[in-house]
Each structure stands twice: as structure tokens, then as C-alpha cells.
Amino acid sequence: MVSSLFINPFSEDAREIVRNYGSPDTIFEASSVLLDTVKRTRGQNLDDNSLLPGSIGDLAIKRVEWYLQRQRRGFDHGDYAYLMNPGIKEYDVIAFYVLAQAAGAGFRRGSREVRLVVESTGALVEDRFRVLGSERDEIIEEVLIELGSEGTSWMELSELIGSGKLRLTDLILHRGRVVIDEDEFLMTFQDLITDRDPRSLYAALVGLELKETMISRIIMQRTEDYIARVSEMSSTVEPHPIILETAERIRETVNEVTSFRGGPVKSAGPGKLVPDAFPPCIRGTLDGVKSGNRNDAIVLLLTSFISYARLYPSVFRDRTPLKVSDLDPDLRVIREEILPIIYEAAERCEPPLFEDDPQEKLNITAKLGFGVHDEPEPEHEGESKWYTPMSCEKIKIHLPDLCRPDDLCRRITNPLTYYNRKRWELHRGKSEQEGED
Amino acid sequence: MTSAGGSPTPSPTTTGKGGSSTGGSQNRKGRIDRIFEAATPLERKRYYREEWDVRKLPDFIARNIHMREFGFDHTGRGPSDRYRVFDDEKRLSRFMRARFPFAAYSSVAFYREPGKRRGWQRSELIFDVDAKDLPVRSCDCEGVCERCLDEAKELVLMMVDTLRGDLGLGDVHVVYSGRGYHIRVLDPGVMELGSEVRAEILRYTAGARQPRRKFTHRGESYEMEHFSIPLGYHRVFTERAKHVFLHMRGDERIENVTARTVREVVKNRDLLPDDRWGEFRRRIGPRVYPRLVAGVAGINMKMVDAKVTIDLKRILRLPTSLHSKVSMICMEVKNPETFDPLKSAVPKFVHERES
Incomplete structure (x- = not known):
């Protein structure tokens, strides 16, 4: 027994x-x-x-x-x-x-x-x-x-x-x-x-x-x-x-x-963002969001989406919890590419998010895994969790106005999965076109 | 309290704004239109000085009044006067009589320092069903009418049944908000729950998740539709789906479902009051049906304002206060089965308008 x-x-x-x-x-x-x-x-x-x-x-x-x-x-x-x-x-x-x-x-x-x-x-x-x-x-x-x-x-x-x-x-x-x-x-x-x-x-x-x-x-x-x-x-x-x-x-x-370099997580790795592959909810957020939805859209949705799309789009396939510094050791990508995209989208909100809620910058840093601080610093990494993008089910509750599903949305359950699928479709379309040419 | 799952199919003779029957009296329609006219500042003043009584405040508000944040809209442009605190009902009474606000709200949260919204202790669990925002309703009125208010109430009754029967919650209050209903739950078991659990309660109560169809037992897998499982979440979903199908007009858009299927639903829904679901599914088409079920789950989520449920610091219209935009009294509903807002929630000044 x-x-x-x-x-x-x-x-x-x-x-x-x-x-x-x-x-x-x-x-x-x-x-x-x-x-x-x-x-x-x-x-x-x-x-x-x-x-x-x-x-x-x-x-x-x-x-x-x-x-x-x-x-x-x-x-x-x-x-x-x-x-x-x-x-x-x-x-x-x-x-x-x-x-x-x-x-x-x-x-x-x-x-x-x-x-x-x-x-x-x-x-x-x-x-x-x-x-x-x-x-x-x-x-x-x-x-x-x-x-x-x-x-x-x-x-x-x-x-x-x-x-x-x-x-x-x-x-x-x-x-x-x-x-x-x-x-x-x-x-x-x-x-x-x-x-x-x-x-x-x-x-x-x-x-x-x-x-x-x-x-x-x-x-x-x-x-x-x-x-x-x-x-x-x-x-x-x-x-x-x-x-x-x-x-x-x-x-x-x-x-x-x-470990990303030379390690077994071969599919993980930073790549260029492909804005054409962003799902409708992310495109809506980047255009600027009205009062009432701003905090959730920028802090919860966009921060996690952009950071994972840029650094670790295969997170759901690999299911290995990497840190930002595993993929961006000197945090250059975070500081020079990811944060500017998030801050600019926050600026496009009505009214601009940081005018009303300057402390939301701290929350953005926290959602990237660097604790509640003004900027991501290596010594603070791990004080909080690097949040993965919220699922479509959660978006429907937290940000129903941003959820404007297109045909591809119906087949996926997370905006990051949409991004990966769409990137693949765009890539395939381009390859086929080149083949025809 | 019984569920309202077997709602009657909308009458084919019903048309036009306000959803009132063409066979009905024009006088009644005129009277209803007059009720829903906005209140003038003078009418508000009269309401708060002559009719409103702080002693009518529900006990669940009065007993901890000093722990709630109050907010007021004085102009009709939104509640800009926030962070107000009243130590007791008398002080609230003086304020209301002196300022006769366009709208009054109190927080669903209890704070140690409500005036600073600090020291959160707990929050009521709220469900907001606004008749004007129902994605499926049988009328085609522009705002609210008797019919869509009734349909909102049917939904609220079913949700209250689920909260009590399935989830075992007590201290559940129904409040007529002026254009719909609020369900306010003060059961100690839910007051300290976070947003994520509240969202999950909402999914269960509203029928907002596609019910499971595939099951496995000892290595064997098989499928069962929601209507063949007469208990648990499957039963809840079946009731909500019936409500949606019976109140559709036929021009609704359901995600991933064609307009033709929507018309088929309307054509065949007479099977549902007798629970002839199997035949209904056959007529819709067994391959299309799962997509229809997924679409209904999406609609169910929109029947309730989810943001209100997950917001722990929301302010909510104060029962007894005047909804000035439609000249209706926001009030606790003691007996939802018999409650008629057009009889009970109409302030005296509206009757005087009529005369």
C-alpha cells in the first residue's frame, strides 16, 4: 500500500x-x-x-x-x-x-x-x-x-x-x-x-x-x-x-x-518588435486610453506585453520563468526601447497618465520585476515578479472597451499568443511573396 | 425566491421607442416619458427637503456610515466632490438638504480614514445591471423603459438565487439604481476578497464562462452539453443562456456566430420554455452550437458591468438619493418579485408634473 x-x-x-x-x-x-x-x-x-x-x-x-x-x-x-x-x-x-x-x-x-x-x-x-x-x-x-x-x-x-x-x-x-x-x-x-x-x-x-x-x-x-x-x-x-x-x-x-546564452532555452531571446503583429487591444492602448482605463491599460496590459514581446515572446511555450536580465543583462533594451514605448503611450492618454498618477511609473517598474522604484536597477531585480501579459479573459473584465476582437483573436486566449501567431503569418506571407517574385 | 428562467417570448406586436405595446394606452407611454425627464434644480430641492428622509437609509449603509467615503455630483457632469465623510446620519441629512445634489454616492469600501481613502478594511461585493446597457433586451428604446427594466430585474433575481443557493451567501441586498439594479453583498465571507476572486464570482454568477463540454473518466473521454447537466455551473449557464435567447430581437451580434444563426435562434426559441434544448441544438446545428455557447458566455459577461464588481474602491449611487437624470429614486428593494419601479421609485414631484 x-x-x-x-x-x-x-x-x-x-x-x-x-x-x-x-x-x-x-x-x-x-x-x-x-x-x-x-x-x-x-x-x-x-x-x-x-x-x-x-x-x-x-x-x-x-x-x-x-x-x-x-x-x-x-x-x-x-x-x-x-x-x-x-x-x-x-x-x-x-x-x-x-x-x-x-x-x-x-x-x-x-x-x-x-x-x-x-x-x-x-x-x-x-x-x-x-x-x-x-x-x-x-x-x-x-x-x-x-x-x-x-x-x-x-x-x-x-x-x-x-x-x-x-x-x-x-x-x-x-x-x-x-x-x-x-x-x-x-x-x-x-x-x-x-x-x-x-x-x-x-x-x-x-x-x-x-x-x-x-x-x-x-x-x-x-x-x-x-x-x-x-x-x-x-x-x-x-x-x-x-x-x-x-x-x-x-x-x-x-x-x-x-541561462539563455548557450543554455537549453534556445527559443527565448530578444528580437525586434513587429508592430504590425500587435493585437487590437495593444494597438488601442498605444493610441492612448481615456480616463478610467488608463492605469490598467498602461501598467497591467502594455508593460507586460511590450516587455515580453520584445524580450521573451515564447514565454508561454517555454514555460520557464526567466528574469529580464537573463535576456537583457545591462537593461539597455528595457531603458532605451521598452520604457520609452510605455511612457509615450501613457503620455497619449486622456489626460496623460503621469500628470494625474506620477506614482504609476513605480508600478511599471514593479511589473517588470524590479520592485517599487523609479527606474529598473539590477540590484532591485526580483523584488517583484515580471508579470506575463494578462489573458483575453481578464482583458474582457478589466478593459472591455479595448477588446475589439478580429478574426485571429477568436483563435487565441492571450495577446502575446496573438502576436506570435500574427508574426508567423506575416513572415510566411512575406516568404511566399518573395517566392512568387 | 424563484428564478425567472422561463421568461415569456417577447410579444411580436411590440415595436418602437419605449418598448410599450402598440395596443397599450398612449397616455401610459406619455406618463412614462414624463417620469424619465431630468429633474430641475427646484425639483431636486423639493425632493430633498420634503420627501427624502435619512431614516429611510438602508441599515447596511447607516450602521457604518462613518467608514464610507461619500461623493457628490452637483452639476450633472460627474461626481467631482469626493472624499466626503459623515460621522452620522444627521450630518448627512443636513448636507443633503442644504446642497440637494444632482447625484449622491457612497463607497462600497469601508476605510479607517475614509476622507483620505486610506486604511482599506473591506468592500461590499457588487453587481451592476444597467437596463440601458444590456447587450440583449427585447425592446429597442433609447434609454430605459418598463420592459428592459423588467428584464434587468429578471436577471438580477436569477443572480441573487445563484449567490444564495450555489455560493451560500447571505446579507444580499437588491437596490433599484434608477436605470437598473445593483446587487450588494455584505456577507463577511466575501467582504475581504480581492478583485480576482470577485471576477471569478462574477463569471460564475453571470454565466460568463463557456461551460465545460469534455469530460474524462478512467481514461474514457466524452462530451456533455450544458443543458444535460442540471446542477452546478452548468445549470447556471443554462438559465442565463435561456434568458439571452428569449430576449433577443434577432439583430444582435454574437461573436463568431453568423447573423443567420442568430435568426435561427429567434425562430426556434419557443422550444426553450419547455426545456427542449436537445431539439433546439439540433435545429441550430450541432457544429454551430458550441460557437453559439461561447458567444453567449461573452454576452453574459456584458450583461453586468464587470468593472464595478472588481473595483474595491468604487463609489455607488446612494440608496434613497435621487437619480436626477431620469427623476427616479434609487432605493433598496425589499421584495424584488413584486417591485415595480414605476410605482415605488417615482418621486412626488413627478406626479405633480403630471397633474
Whole structure:
């Protein structure tokens, strides 16, 4: 029987293991039992020793490395097969806490390293469900009880809903409760269901899929909260040196894997802007926006769109959180090209945005990932998140007046995707024309 | 409260401005036109001195009046007089009687320092349904008329049902705004939520997201249309879609849907009051239908002013105050089922205009 520990690091059993482990002094010490378990994993590549974690500390770093590598072309599952082996569960729980503490102690909230730790945790949970086989149902039920999400109110999930990790419309709601248990579903809705078997409808609507999504999202949220608590505590209590060393190794791993120059993210890279490929909402924003929409249009929409379109248009395909300086090391492109475009559009607003709200310049800097400062400076990078462009769904709510969809808009869900598609179409059109000539 | 999903198909005899029946009395139409005339400064003054009473202020406004920012429009060009604070109802009363504003507003937010809009504590959750801005309504009036006000109310009733029934929210108030309705939710569970969660509540309540059609179970995948799932968000979407289809005139533009399909919807919508959705879908065409559903989700989003819902610091028309542009009283609706704005929200001076 697989233990719920393999899925849920927040169970009482998991906490007990961490409490009993004691000081983190030994986390980088070699563990023959762990290594043996790793080597015995079915499908594990054994031809390169650097692939195999020999200690709990290594295992912690490998969790992040796996997440970064799995988004690459040529990723070989066999390099990390041990992460799907329930035999590592006790080591893995400690590795999780080492990783989360290192993220909290070593990085700012909202930094890409923190995001990677949170996202890799969610992705591991999702992938592990797939290897559970016949025990899957039972583990899911057990973890749901451990997380206290059976019969929960949707309001308790509001952080997950607000962050987009969970959609309210995917939940089955009745009088404020999220109906997840089969008996409760039947008791509540049986009378309404007349033309099909209520149990099969339950299986379709709630089934394992929604439960798994809820579990992975709740664990991600709890990881984020835990990291935030560690971060708060580390301002008053000096973190353990091993934890800080782990943070340093996370930084090195992330830099190594995401490094643009010579690194594996080959599709990322600065390129010239192609204004003809801008979607209607961006063209409308560049023309100037009227009072009421100015702040959202300039700060939330244009800043993220222009910066990603110029520096990292493939962000949604690569799904690797790069920093501006990974792509523009001396920030010359940001200062000389991107900010002037944003500031000029702000000037064209009615009335000009900075006349009323000069502090919006600070917000623009923040949305580029350089904290709340007048100008982006390298030393402030990571104080805030480099925001990706908002989705069309969000634009429809925040800036409905700017959403004037054309034919291409109907096939995409984000203005940056529009830009990439349109650029490709323009390029193809030009090539064909040259061919004809 | 029941939902208004089974709204009647608009009468084919209804035409013209104001949406009043050609068979109806011209006198009634004339009376309605007179109601919606703007109030003169003298009429405003009379309203606030003779008819308005601060004791009619809803309790949900009065009980924390000192924590709200107030804003006023004195000229009819927008609420330029902002950051006002009143420690109690008496002070508000003195101000209203002395200044008889064109329009009065109070914040949906509660602040520690409302006069500086600082120290945000919490905000009401708001849904603004303006009859004049409904993208689908069966009348073709230029502003508002009895019919589109009724249709706005139908939508509001359905939304209140969803807020209470699905989301389990209490302390839900309906306010007639003068040209539509506000739903104001003061349930403690939502007052501290941020904009993103509010946007998600709006999507659920308005039916503004395309419902899921593809499902998988134990490796098998299959499709189910929204109308075949009688619960959860699918039920909400089905109700809202029915409302839209039953109130279309046939000349609406739906994203990614041809004018011909819109005409087909109008031609076949008589199937919907009996919930003959399967046949309706067949007549529209199974390949076109998913696009129609996506388009309706887009329309549903526009039935409610989303910016009001996501704005935590919005000021909203003050219940009991006069909407001077249309000479109607903004008021809390105690019984939305029976509420008729043309009877209950018309100030005395309008009746005197008539005589």
C-alpha cells in the first residue's frame, strides 16, 4: 500500500517524520538507502552518476531541476524516474521541507525561485497520481481528508481561486459548500438528475479529475503559505547555514538550466518588435486610453506585453520563468526601447497618465520585476515578479472597451499568443511573396 | 425566491421607442416619458427637503456610515466632490438638504480614514445591471423603459438565487439604481476578497464562462452539453443562456456566430420554455452550437458591468438619493418579485408634473 506521504507533505505523518529528523546538519550527507532505492527504480537511467541524488539535499535540488528539465525538448523521463518511486517517500518529505525553507530563507516572495518550488511541488503531485495504479482512489480520499477539503466552503479556497489555480466554475457548489463526496452529491442532487445515472454524472463532474486538481492546488497553496511563513521568520531568526547553502544551490541550478546564452532555452531571446503583429487591444492602448482605463491599460496590459514581446515572446511555450536580465543583462533594451514605448503611450492618454498618477511609473517598474522604484536597477531585480501579459479573459473584465476582437483573436486566449501567431503569418506571407517574385 | 428562467417570448406586436405595446394606452407611454425627464434644480430641492428622509437609509449603509467615503455630483457632469465623510446620519441629512445634489454616492469600501481613502478594511461585493446597457433586451428604446427594466430585474433575481443557493451567501441586498439594479453583498465571507476572486464570482454568477463540454473518466473521454447537466455551473449557464435567447430581437451580434444563426435562434426559441434544448441544438446545428455557447458566455459577461464588481474602491449611487437624470429614486428593494419601479421609485414631484 502506497502511503499518502508520497502525495501530501502536509499530513500529520509527514510532520512527524520532519520532527523526528532533527537538525538539518546531515541533509547533504550521503545516504546509501536513498541511493539504493533510487537505483532500484524501474526505468531509471544509471549510466550517469550525476543524475542520481545521493543525499536528501540533492533530492531537494533534483525536484526543481526535474521541473525545469521536463519542459525542455529531449527530456528523458528515465533521468528522474526515481521521483515517481513511492519508495523514496520519507526522504522526499524531508527534501520538500528543506526546499521550502531554502526558498523562504533565500529568496524574495514572488521571485522565480519561489514560484519554481511551488510549481514543481504541484507538478510532482499531479504526475505521482498517474503512477498510483489501483491505489489511486484510496489515496485520493485519504489525502482529501488530511487536507480537510471534504465538504469545505468555496471561501476557504478563495486564495486558490483568486490566483487562478482553481476555477470556481469547475467546482460543484451547493449552499456555499464544495460537493466532493459521492454520497453528499447523490443526497443533494439525485432528485434533479432524471435522464442519466447520478453515479456516472458524479464520476464525470467530480470523479478523480477534480479531486486531483483540488489536491495539487491546495498543496501548492500550502507550500506558498509555508514559504511565506519561513520568509517572515527568517527576518528575526538567522536561518540554518545548510538551508542557505541549499538556497544557493537552487539559485545555481535555476541559472544553469534557464541561462539563455548557450543554455537549453534556445527559443527565448530578444528580437525586434513587429508592430504590425500587435493585437487590437495593444494597438488601442498605444493610441492612448481615456480616463478610467488608463492605469490598467498602461501598467497591467502594455508593460507586460511590450516587455515580453520584445524580450521573451515564447514565454508561454517555454514555460520557464526567466528574469529580464537573463535576456537583457545591462537593461539597455528595457531603458532605451521598452520604457520609452510605455511612457509615450501613457503620455497619449486622456489626460496623460503621469500628470494625474506620477506614482504609476513605480508600478511599471514593479511589473517588470524590479520592485517599487523609479527606474529598473539590477540590484532591485526580483523584488517583484515580471508579470506575463494578462489573458483575453481578464482583458474582457478589466478593459472591455479595448477588446475589439478580429478574426485571429477568436483563435487565441492571450495577446502575446496573438502576436506570435500574427508574426508567423506575416513572415510566411512575406516568404511566399518573395517566392512568387 | 424563484428564478425567472422561463421568461415569456417577447410579444411580436411590440415595436418602437419605449418598448410599450402598440395596443397599450398612449397616455401610459406619455406618463412614462414624463417620469424619465431630468429633474430641475427646484425639483431636486423639493425632493430633498420634503420627501427624502435619512431614516429611510438602508441599515447596511447607516450602521457604518462613518467608514464610507461619500461623493457628490452637483452639476450633472460627474461626481467631482469626493472624499466626503459623515460621522452620522444627521450630518448627512443636513448636507443633503442644504446642497440637494444632482447625484449622491457612497463607497462600497469601508476605510479607517475614509476622507483620505486610506486604511482599506473591506468592500461590499457588487453587481451592476444597467437596463440601458444590456447587450440583449427585447425592446429597442433609447434609454430605459418598463420592459428592459423588467428584464434587468429578471436577471438580477436569477443572480441573487445563484449567490444564495450555489455560493451560500447571505446579507444580499437588491437596490433599484434608477436605470437598473445593483446587487450588494455584505456577507463577511466575501467582504475581504480581492478583485480576482470577485471576477471569478462574477463569471460564475453571470454565466460568463463557456461551460465545460469534455469530460474524462478512467481514461474514457466524452462530451456533455450544458443543458444535460442540471446542477452546478452548468445549470447556471443554462438559465442565463435561456434568458439571452428569449430576449433577443434577432439583430444582435454574437461573436463568431453568423447573423443567420442568430435568426435561427429567434425562430426556434419557443422550444426553450419547455426545456427542449436537445431539439433546439439540433435545429441550430450541432457544429454551430458550441460557437453559439461561447458567444453567449461573452454576452453574459456584458450583461453586468464587470468593472464595478472588481473595483474595491468604487463609489455607488446612494440608496434613497435621487437619480436626477431620469427623476427616479434609487432605493433598496425589499421584495424584488413584486417591485415595480414605476410605482415605488417615482418621486412626488413627478406626479405633480403630471397633474
